[in-house]
Amino acid sequence: MEQLKQRILTEGRVKSGNVLKVDSFLNHQMDIHLFDEMGKAFKERYKEDEITKIVTIEASGIGIACIVARHFNVPVVFAKKSESRNLDGDLYTSPIYSFTHQKEYMVRVSKKFLSAEDKVLVIDDFLANGKALIGLLDIIKQSGATLVGAGIAIEKGFQGGGDALREQGIRIESLAIIDEMGEDFIKFRD
């Protein structure tokens, strides 16, 4: 998606440890117009699939998922990372290791909101090593729902998580795939 790639090139900053900062439009300040264009792009790619639910993970996936959900006319369910008095009853859970936060945490989805009747599109802002996505796929599998695929804003292709999942037959549509990046360059996959 050209518009997203341009924003990454003009506003993104590459930091040590494979960090790409895009906090001016994606995951701290959020450009709702851009999210809306991303929603159109995902809808175009998944228009033949009868998505019934969008699943994402807190926190930075939620904004994109909600704007994307307007284009599919379905609700969003977000997996929770923290224990909460507001989360009780039967849960699907899966452990995820976060390199960003350098710890493992359990993600949780209430069993009420995912079932075998659902056809699920997973939406997230980033895909790097794939740990978060694998955790969400595990939860979807537990629920018996059909995984249609994933829609990712920025995939760090050089970290391999996306391609490893594609090799397992999982459909992953990323709007910008970065194959290489350094302090003064970002190279997208064609």
Added chain:
Amino acid sequence: MEQLKQRILTEGRVKSGNVLKVDSFLNHQMDIHLFDEMGKAFKERYKEDEITKIVTIEASGIGIACIVARHFNVPVVFAKKSESRNLDGDLYTSPIYSFTHQKEYMVRVSKKFLSAEDKVLVIDDFLANGKALIGLLDIIKQSGATLVGAGIAIEKGFQGGGDALREQGIRIESLAIIDEMGEDFIKFRD
């Protein structure tokens, strides 16, 4: 807002410790149609104000804030609760005590995304004792931005946080204010 009140009455469940569970449409599964109607309602209430930015706090405020932001045609900035490698540089910070999670945490907003030129609307899903909102207002004050007001989906009026802030002259528009609730009843303020 009648539609929201009806959803609270039909799907909300009152639990011990003043917990109102509305996870089927507000803060775990999210009904995007309802959020869109909430966006219209907030826009109607703040239509005379030239909002330049919407501020919220992760995680459950983000979805509502993004859908609401479409109606104001402005970006969203969400305050972060956790330390992150993706958050560096100059930050506004404020400590918030969470009764839901029973701990104090620091919320953070990058100085890049709030300035004295901004006219800010704060959006959140819940207002109870007001601690989260007070933390956000502190950050907005630090930035020199103008606080226009807050837009809240559900205010637990009996916990007093909203009225205490109104007494200080802060404009708070809540779409459903609960003045009393128990296991088998929910009473809204007129």
